[in-house]
Amino acid sequence: MLSSLPERRNYRYDAIAFGETPLAVVLPESTADVVTAVRAARAAGVPIVGRGAASGLSGGVVPLQEGLVISFTRMTRLDIFPERREARAQAGVVTLKVTEAARPHGLVYPPDPASFRTSTIGGNLGENAGGPTCFKYGVTGDYVQALEFVDEAGEVHELTRGAYDLAGLLIGSEGTLGLITEATLRLTPPPRHVRTLMAHFAEVGQAAEAVSRAIAAGAVPSKLEFMDTACVGAVEDYLHLGLPREAGAVLLVDTDGDDLETVEAERALVETACLEAGGEVRRAATDAEGDALWRARRSVSPALGRIRPQRMNEDIVVPRSVLPEVVREIRALGDASPFPVVQFGHIGDGNLHPNILFDPRTESEEAVHHLAHQIALVAIRHGGVLSGEHGIGTMKRDFMRDAVDPESLDVLRSVKRALDPQDRLNPGKILPGELEAPHAHP
Amino acid sequence: MLSSLPERRNYRYDAIAFGETPLAVVLPESTADVVTAVRAARAAGVPIVGRGAASGLSGGVVPLQEGLVISFTRMTRLDIFPERREARAQAGVVTLKVTEAARPHGLVYPPDPASFRTSTIGGNLGENAGGPTCFKYGVTGDYVQALEFVDEAGEVHELTRGAYDLAGLLIGSEGTLGLITEATLRLTPPPRHVRTLMAHFAEVGQAAEAVSRAIAAGAVPSKLEFMDTACVGAVEDYLHLGLPREAGAVLLVDTDGDDLETVEAERALVETACLEAGGEVRRAATDAEGDALWRARRSVSPALGRIRPQRMNEDIVVPRSVLPEVVREIRALGDASPFPVVQFGHIGDGNLHPNILFDPRTESEEAVHHLAHQIALVAIRHGGVLSGEHGIGTMKRDFMRDAVDPESLDVLRSVKRALDPQDRLNPGKILPGELEAPHAHP
Numbered sequence: 001m002l003s004s005l006p007e008r009r010n011y012r013y014d015a016i017a018f019g020e021t022p023l024a025v026v027l028p029e030s031t032a033d034v035v036t037a038v039r040a041a042r043a044a045g046v047p048i049v050g051r052g053a054a055s056g057l058s059g060g061v062v063p064l065q066e067g068l069v070i071s072f073t074r075m076t077r078l079d080i081f082p083e084r085r086e087a088r089a090q091a092g093v094v095t096l097k098v099t100e101a102a103r104p105h106g107l108v109y110p111p112d113p114a115s116f117r118t119s120t121i122g123g124n125l126g127e128n129a130g131g132p133t134c135f136k137y138g139v140t141g142d143y144v145q146a147l148e149f150v151d152e153a154g155e156v157h158e159l160t161r162g163a164y165d166l167a168g169l170l171i172g173s174e175g176t177l178g179l180i181t182e183a184t185l186r187l188t189p190p191p192r193h194v195r196t197l198m199a200h201f202a203e204v205g206q207a208a209e210a211v212s213r214a215i216a217a218g219a220v221p222s223k224l225e226f227m228d229t230a231c232v233g234a235v236e237d238y239l240h241l242g243l244p245r246e247a248g249a250v251l252l253v254d255t256d257g258d259d260l261e262t263v264e265a266e267r268a269l270v271e272t273a274c275l276e277a278g279g280e281v282r283r284a285a286t287d288a289e290g291d292a293l294w295r296a297r298r299s300v301s302p303a304l305g306r307i308r309p310q311r312m313n314e315d316i317v318v319p320r321s322v323l324p325e326v327v328r329e330i331r332a333l334g335d336a337s338p339f340p341v342v343q344f345g346h347i348g349d350g351n352l353h354p355n356i357l358f359d360p361r362t363e364s365e366e367a368v369h370h371l372a373h374q375i376a377l378v379a380i381r382h383g384g385v386l387s388g389e390h391g392i393g394t395m396k397r398d399f400m401r402d403a404v405d406p407e408s409l410d411v412l413r414s415v416k417r418a419l420d421p422q423d424r425l426n427p428g429k430i431l432p433g434e435l436e437a438p439h440a441h442p
Numbered sequence: 443m444l445s446s447l448p449e450r451r452n453y454r455y456d457a458i459a460f461g462e463t464p465l466a467v468v469l470p471e472s473t474a475d476v477v478t479a480v481r482a483a484r485a486a487g488v489p490i491v492g493r494g495a496a497s498g499l500s501g502g503v504v505p506l507q508e509g510l511v512i513s514f515t516r517m518t519r520l521d522i523f524p525e526r527r528e529a530r531a532q533a534g535v536v537t538l539k540v541t542e543a544a545r546p547h548g549l550v551y552p553p554d555p556a557s558f559r560t561s562t563i564g565g566n567l568g569e570n571a572g573g574p575t576c577f578k579y580g581v582t583g584d585y586v587q588a589l590e591f592v593d594e595a596g597e598v599h600e601l602t603r604g605a606y607d608l609a610g611l612l613i614g615s616e617g618t619l620g621l622i623t624e625a626t627l628r629l630t631p632p633p634r635h636v637r638t639l640m641a642h643f644a645e646v647g648q649a650a651e652a653v654s655r656a657i658a659a660g661a662v663p664s665k666l667e668f669m670d671t672a673c674v675g676a677v678e679d680y681l682h683l684g685l686p687r688e689a690g691a692v693l694l695v696d697t698d699g700d701d702l703e704t705v706e707a708e709r710a711l712v713e714t715a716c717l718e719a720g721g722e723v724r725r726a727a728t729d730a731e732g733d734a735l736w737r738a739r740r741s742v743s744p745a746l747g748r749i750r751p752q753r754m755n756e757d758i759v760v761p762r763s764v765l766p767e768v769v770r771e772i773r774a775l776g777d778a779s780p781f782p783v784v785q786f787g788h789i790g791d792g793n794l795h796p797n798i799l800f801d802p803r804t805e806s807e808e809a810v811h812h813l814a815h816q817i818a819l820v821a822i823r824h825g826g827v828l829s830g831e832h833g834i835g836t837m838k839r840d841f842m843r844d845a846v847d848p849e850s851l852d853v854l855r856s857v858k859r860a861l862d863p864q865d866r867l868n869p870g871k872i873l874p875g876e877l878e879a880p881h882a883h884p
Contacts, residue, residue, distance in 0.1 A: 083654070083763045106658075128605070141607075142584075157850040160827050163570070163834045163872050164619075164854045165583075168610040177606075189660055212525070216548075218631055218700055258660055262701040321525045385602050392605045408599040411861065412606045418860035419853065430605050 001026050011069045012062065014054040015115075016313070016395065019062035019438040022049070022069040029074045031148060031156055031181045038179065039154040041068040047424045048152075050175040052092060052120030056127055057313050058393030060174040064428035064435040070179065072122045080105060080187070086145060087185045091122025098185060107187035110137040113389065114301070125180050128172030130389030132223040132297075135348030136256075139389060141171040143186045149178040152420045156181075169415070174391055175426040177419040191222070191256035195267040196290030198282045199274035200247035204228060204331075205324035206277045207249035211347050212320055214253075214273035219266045223254040224348030225297050228327065230334075231304075231342040235296050238303035243296055244280075249327075251279070251347070252297050254290070300344055307340055308357035312372050312395070318384030320350045329378045330354050337371050339363070351388035352379075373399060392430045400432050443468050453511040454504065456496040457557075458755070458837065461504035461880040464491070464511040471516045473590060473598055473623045480621065481596040483510040489866045490594075492617040494534060494562030498569055499755050500835030502616040506870035506877040512621065514564045522547060522629070528587060529627045533564025540627060549629035552579040555831065556743070567622050570614030572831025574665040574739075577790030578698075581831060583613040585628045591620040594862045598623075611857070616833055617868040619861040633664070633698035637709040638732030640724045641716035642689035646670060646773075647766035648719045649691035653789050654762055656695075656715035661708045665696040666790030667739050670769065672776075673746075673784040677738050680745035685738055686722075691769075693721070693789070694739050696732070742786055749782055750799035754814050754837070760826030762792045771820045772796050779813050780805070793830035794821075815841060834872045842874050 002008060002025040012021045023046060026037040041048045047067035054061050063069060075090035078097060082105035087098050095116040098109040112131035113119055119129065125147065130139040146160045147167050157178075159167040170177055201207045207226060214221070227235070227250045236243045243250065251274065255266035267283070274281050284290035304311055318326050327343055334341025334354075345352040354375050358368050376386055376399045386396045386403050400409065413431060416423070428435030444450060444467040454463045465488060468479040483490045489509035496503050505511060517532035520539060524547035529540050537558040540551040554573035555561055561571065567589065572581040588602045589609050599620075601609040612619055643649045649668060656663070669677070669692045678685045685692065693716065697708035709725070716723050726732035746753055760768050769785055776783025776796075787794040796817050800810050818828055818841040828838045828845050842851065855873055858865075870877030 084761050085657075128607075151849075151853060155849040157847065157853060159850060162827060162829060163614045163616065164857060165570075165607075165610050165614060166850075166854060166857065168607050169857075172605045172607060174605065215527075257704075259701055259704040259707065262699075262704050265701065319526050385604060387604060405599065407593075407597040408601060408608075411593065411599060412608060414860040415606060415608065415611075415857060418856040 011051065011071060014056045014059060014061050016057055017059040017062045017438040019064055020066050022063055023066050025069045025071055027071050027074045031150065034070060034150045034179060034181055035154045035156060037068060037070050038150055038152070041424065042152070042154065047427050048179070049426050050122070050126070050179045052123030052126070053094070053115070053118045055115040055119045056123060056393065057315070057390040058127070058387070058395040059438055060127055060391050060393035060429060061123070062394060062438045064394065064438060072120060075181065082107060085187045087187055088182060089121045089185060090182050091120060091180055093121045095119050095121060095124055102187050106189055108190040109143065109185055109187055111140045111143055121183060121185070122180055125171050125183055126174050127391035128389070130346070130351065132225055132346055134389065135224055135346060136220050136222045141168060144171055144183055145186055146184040147180050148182040149180045151178045152422065152425050172391065174393060174429050176416060176429050177425065179425070192258045193260045193263045194222070194254055194256045194287070194290065195263050196284035196293050197253045197267055197270055198293045199251045199253070199279040200244040201249045201251070201277065201279040202247070204249040204327045206279060207251050208320065208323040208327070208347065210251065210274040210277035210279055213276060214270040215348070217269045217273060219255065219269040219273075221253045221266070221270060221348060222256040223252065224346065225252040226250070226345055226347035227297065227300070228331070228343040230340065231300060231344045234303040234307055234342060235299050238306055239295070239299055241296055252293060304342060304355060304357060308359050310358055310360050312356040312358070312368050313390070314354045314372060314375055315387045315390040316352050316354070316376065316379035316384050317388040318350045318352065318379050318382050320347070322382040323347065323350060323352070326352065326378055326382050326384070330375050333371060333374050333378070337367075339368065339371060346388070349388070350384070377402060394429060394438055397428075397430060398432050400430070453493065453513060456498045456501060456503045458499055459501040459504045459880040461506055462508050464505055465508050467511045467513055469513050469516045473592065476512060476592045476621060476623055477596045477598060479510065479512050480592055480594070483866065484594070484596065489869050490621070491868050492564070492568070492621045494565030494568070495536070495557070495560045497557040497561045498565060498835065499757070499832040500569070500829070500837040501880055502569055502833050502835035502871060503565070504836060504880045506836065506880060514562060517623065524549060527629045529629055530624060531563045531627060532624050533562060533622055535563045537561050537563060537566055544629045548631055550632040551585065551627055551629055553582045553585055563625060563627070564622055567613050567625055568616050569833035570831070572788070572793065574667055574788055576831065577666055577788060578662050578664045583610060586613055586625050587628055588626040589622050590624040591622045593620045594864065594867050614833065616835060616871050618858060618871050619867065621867070634700045635702045635705045636664070636696055636698045636729070636732065637705050638726035638735050639695045639709055639712055640735045641693045641695070641721040642686040643691045643693070643719065643721045644689070646691040646769045648721060649693050650762065650765040650769070650789065652693065652716040652719035652721055655718060656712040657790070659711045659715060661697065661711040661715075663695045663708070663712060663790060664698040665694065666788065667694040668692070668787055668789035669739065669742070670773070670785040672782065673742060673786045676745040676749055676784060677741050680748055681737070681741055683738055694735060746784060746797060746799060750801050752800055752802050754798040754800070754810050755832070756796045756814060756817055757829050757832040758794050758796070758818065758821035758826050759830040760792045760794065760821050760824050762789070764824040765789065765792060765794070768794065768820055768824050768826070772817050775813060775816050775820070781810065781813060788830070791830070792826070819844060836871060836880055839870070839872060840874050842872070
């Protein structure tokens, strides 16, 4: 247990926001330790916030009240069962470690949130994390066969997926319904071949059109990433990769599979669709060249950090058919605002990350929040949702009122009450309520 | 509304059991009609049971108390959105109709419960129905993007999948948490090519071994069905197809995809695995020959109906690695009992359907239930679960005590109470409680 102030202060923030300094931090090594901690917090009447690597992008693990933080980083037991194609991981196992341990058995764990080198399985489950490959391979929850959790009373439960899919309810609930301590994860053989293509377009509508055509022609790319002009410019300023600065939109596409001919045929479908939509195409001839093309996408975060110290990273999902209008409307909102706004995302499933760049020392967070709300409303107006893969946390909590009708919010609240009657598990997250949102990083 | 006794009596049973005759039956044509019915039932203080085609195999729609039955068979509106690859279906739409309407747009709805020609989307969602293709393509819930439901108070809610995946909780909850009135379903392009293979083995362990080897080698068959000796004998007595009566186990396997070479390569992987495990293999040379091979599997239900008028059809799921022991232990239980027991199922995901055949006029239902319980315990002892695709209903309700620890049952009960405080939605289903189980068909 950590009790000194300097140590405790390290557990009050995630990758986007600061909250209250916890009264104490516990670093359990087993489910039994978690039970002890939960019972102690219950006896003391203080709230509990569970956290993994705290790489989340929605404020999910930021404490909104003084209380106990349970950090799962020491719960790192990991067992691979090749015969059953399953892994059993404690909550603190780093995402990448699952694939590293499974690979000698010819298996991988597909979900690939951008932070997979540092994020933990518990955090991934808490936020139901996605990543570039989720268009083809699904999100974290699609790979969870079973999980163990500790409830607010300190009871331990093991759940498989089934009638009353409580496991599914816990996944993505950000520690507000129970603390996930272990999970059984489904593993799959990795594809034998990967092919990469980059295309650029004068206008974002063409990129969306190309994606729709390629999918309609039968291509199911494993990654389908989009960057707008502002995003390409930021990466180019940072790395000088020779990206097409003048392009209105850049697409990065992987096709994969076990049969090389099929993988190349799928890439050809994408290429044809891009050309027909008016794009210019560059094919990676080798895996190394493919890696080089992906470097552009992987460098978005550091590139944006050079423009402004802080960003608000949204995570909307809209029907693919309305992507061009949505990107244009958000562009217009950005242009009319004092903030640089860049857009990128997983275009295959319509998951867009509009980022508002700002400097919290000189610029108004309220104005940022207002713009973020306007962007969220664009998504909702076009039949979209607020979160594809980052979770709701505190960042999008207040927008839930726009996304979910009041009667459904009441139902969500009654489920929360059923599992956490005293509201002691990560209070203030997901559901709009009384607690104030935390501050962005200074 | 139906109120005459002969009409009402038609709504007291499903495909396996009889229950109480409802006080009244409502046939709504819209969500507004459902709201009216739910409010009327609430005012009258009577329970509500929703039902679709009533082709279920676990007693899910059998009324355990006198009350209101809401039959969704007139809610058949269906819209296809090819651009978004989605269908929006009212609860009463027959499963097959979705694919029929989507096919002109080059799309299908993959979930294929055996009853898909008569079952409804609402019923499929209620039971989270699976089918032969679910090993490769997933179960009903994997295709649900959004749903509308009416809660016990008569409020209408529209839910997408997201944080607090209440939609996921409703799927498979058999109308005990709310009445699903509409759903948005994901459509996919059908595979261009299908290849079929039948293999037979002296012993069931060899078949399980072949399946494990084929999957380990990288094959992902779209269907992977297993029939034991007793099942093969029953079908052969019925249809005289020339099936290998002496075989301990028969496998039927489809591989599918868009690239013919890959599809045939995958079938070759399966063939090699079957031969290495000691099996004999028959490849279908044409689609027509493939259909003929599948006729054996499709005829299991009528073939069993000739042996005894009634059967108790279990739906266990066990890790594939323990299938040989599980099949042998269930075989031994069947041999030691007075009842014919046959086994078949979706072996790819370890979903086995042991069937106990009996005549309720002359044989003890209690003895059948006891044997079914023994079979369920075999699954649980080997790390399995009670239901792959048929739901819990009343049939497996009492076995939930073996499958779920008491603390987790309490949590499920608290979720049920949160959404249905008066226990008026399909009371007595899924969770073990006081209401008596219904009677098997006389």
